[in-house]
Amino acid sequence: xxxxxxxxxxxxxxxxxxxxxxxxxxxxxxxxxxxxxxxxxxxxxxxxxxxxxxxxxxxxxxxxxxxxxxxxxxxxxxxxxxxxxxxxxxxxxxxxxxxxxxxxxxxxxxxxxxxxxxxxxxxxxxxxxxxxxxxxxxxxxxxxxxxxxxxxxxxxxxx
Amino acid sequence: xxxxxxxxxxxxxxxxxxxxxxxxxxxxxxxxxxxxxxxxxxxxxxxxxxxxxxxxxxxxxxxxxxxxxxxxxxxxxxxxxxxxxxxxxxxxxxxxxxxxxxxxxxxxxxxxxxxxxxxxxxxxxxxxxxxxxxxxxxxxxxxxxxxxxxxxxxx
Numbered sequence: 028x029x030x031x032x033x034x035x036x037x038x039x040x041x042x043x044x045x046x047x048x049x050x051x052x053x054x055x056x057x058x059x060x061x062x063x064x065x066x067x068x069x070x071x072x073x074x075x076x077x078x079x080x081x082x083x084x085x086x087x088x089x090x091x092x093x094x095x096x097x098x099x100x101x102x103x104x105x106x107x108x109x110x111x112x113x114x115x116x117x118x119x120x121x122x123x124x125x126x127x128x129x130x131x132x133x134x135x136x137x138x139x140x141x142x143x144x145x146x147x148x149x150x151x152x153x154x155x156x157x158x159x160x161x162x163x164x165x166x167x168x169x170x171x172x173x174x175x176x177x178x179x180x181x182x183x184x185x186x
Numbered sequence: 187x188x189x190x191x192x193x194x195x196x197x198x199x200x201x202x203x204x205x206x207x208x209x210x211x212x213x214x215x216x217x218x219x220x221x222x223x224x225x226x227x228x229x230x231x232x233x234x235x236x237x238x239x240x241x242x243x244x245x246x247x248x249x250x251x252x253x254x255x256x257x258x259x260x261x262x263x264x265x266x267x268x269x270x271x272x273x274x275x276x277x278x279x280x281x282x283x284x285x286x287x288x289x290x291x292x293x294x295x296x297x298x299x300x301x302x303x304x305x306x307x308x309x310x311x312x313x314x315x316x317x318x319x320x321x322x323x324x325x326x327x328x329x330x331x332x333x334x335x336x337x338x339x340x341x
């Protein structure tokens with residue numbers, strides 16, 4: 028996809044943290060708000076360095092921006108579902124950070140929605156284990172939270 | 187001893203030749219090492235603001251950073267819940283019309299009292315026939331969570 032975009036003379040070069048250069052069309056670049064404002068601020072022929080984005084994440088973002096231009100609503104939905112399904116939990120996190128940094132609005136809709144779905148109807152213990160989070164509450168702090176809002180802790184899926 | 191020093195020197199040498207490569211690798215690894223608990227707050231906000239109240243509350247019990255973000259994005263103007271008074275006992279039901287969920291709360295401190303009115307995040311009840319000992323029940327907000335009905339203070 029990078030090759031295809033480089034054919035156009037006014038393509039924008041993006042340099043990822045792991046040193047790969049991507050050439051993207053202005054249409055794609057402008058859907059990343061951070062890049063859009065950088066292009067406005069600087070000469071667009073310059074290579075833009077992205078300190079928080081690696082090649083995998085940028086290639087995924089470009090894949091998304093190119094793929095979601097499908098013709099029908101249902102085709103877009105299908106593409107989005109497959110796109111999210113292909114990501115591991117670790118990739119999801121890395122991509123989310125990259126998307127947040129580059130401000131890709133559509134992915135900032137889609138990705139939090141996907142993560143929220145993973146949180147729904149799960150027990151606290153499951154969530155810690157699943158997301159690899161260390162419980163940093165003291166036992167009394169946690170007991171206090173659970174006591175105040177005890178009703179919310181019933182009726183979750185089996186871990 | 188000398189052997190050890192040589193080994194150390196060799197290691198240093200390796201480090202120098204690799205320094206360019208490792209700098210980017212370290213940066214890359216730093217990205218990878220970020221955990222779900224220390225995601226940028228703006229991203230956690232986007233996630234938690236999509237959760238229903240009970241899911242939001244469970245997320246808030248996972249760790250401190252999730253707690254602060256989840257409590258910050260809890261919806262303040264949720265539609266009101268219906269509160270059902272039991273004929274016997276002290277188990278009160280709360281019906282959330284949006285989620286069509288009913289939640290039950292044991293509120294023994296409400297026993298024998300009458301609700302005078304509700305306003306914002308408080309329910310004012312009077313206990314006993316005389317109407318004395320008026321108590322303000324503090325909730326998370328009747329238009330909101332009404333979750334900590336248990337904690338009350340003297341009026």
